[in-house]
Amino acid sequence: QSALSQPPSASGSPGQSVTISCTGTSSDVGGYNYVSWYQQHPGKAPKLMIYDVSKRPSGVPDRFSGSKSGNTASLTVSGLQADDEADYYCSSYAGSNNVVFGVGTKLTVL
Amino acid sequence: QGQLVESGGGAVQPGRSLRLSCAASGFRFSNYGMHWVRQAPGKGLEWLAVIWYDGSNKYYADAVKGRFTMSRDNSKNTLYLEMNSLRVEDTAVYYCARDWGWPRSSFDSWGRGTLVTVSS
Numbered sequence: 001q002s003a004l005s006q007p008p009s010a011s012g013s014p015g016q017s018v019t020i021s022c023t024g025t026s027s028d029v030g031g032y033n034y035v036s037w038y039q040q041h042p043g044k045a046p047k048l049m050i051y052d053v054s055k056r057p058s059g060v061p062d063r064f065s066g067s068k069s070g071n072t073a074s075l076t077v078s079g080l081q082a083d084d085e086a087d088y089y090c091s092s093y094a095g096s097n098n099v100v101f102g103v104g105t106k107l108t109v110l
Numbered sequence: 111q112g113q114l115v116e117s118g119g120g121a122v123q124p125g126r127s128l129r130l131s132c133a134a135s136g137f138r139f140s141n142y143g144m145h146w147v148r149q150a151p152g153k154g155l156e157w158l159a160v161i162w163y164d165g166s167n168k169y170y171a172d173a174v175k176g177r178f179t180m181s182r183d184n185s186k187n188t189l190y191l192e193m194n195s196l197r198v199e200d201t202a203v204y205y206c207a208r209d210w211g212w213p214r215s216s217f218d219s220w221g222r223g224t225l226v227t228v229s230s
Contacts, residue, residue: 036216045205045223051216089155093213097169099157
């Protein structure tokens, strides 16, 4: 199972919006509405930000939103804040009781 | 969301074995499926395995199938990962994570991880 494709980096200024893509295939992202997004600060454990493509767990700001079109899912962070600077990973159910993660995107707040 | 604390990591030679533990607290451990996820130094996340809330089903990534075994003891609120025939490429921080609802691929609580270094 190949890792999902993500851009290595993304950036934006405080207050701006940035979108991170996550591209897979019809066997994973495109085949199921089971895409999640995680935020990971350096040296910390990942934190669930989005599940089921577009749902937010309790406590996650509504500045974070998710969507999907075909084999590509996207995470949009609006109103960028300094603390949003982190690595972001997508994940998807890949069928046959497997999960695949994306390669990760480093988000920089300029 | 409770707390998860991994232990058992360390330095080991290729071909040897190691057992990781993950102690859960603050939630009803026996109600939740659990996962192991690892992260090689400077690399991304890699899903390894899932175990059902009652231990009745376990599924593994191809990279560790046949070498790693996941188990749990609900009476001790503890999750385990038995790792055999370790390879240099198994060097990583190993996280346990709570399942949000298989097969969602959503993990809503994570431990801080334990580092496994495989080197001769």
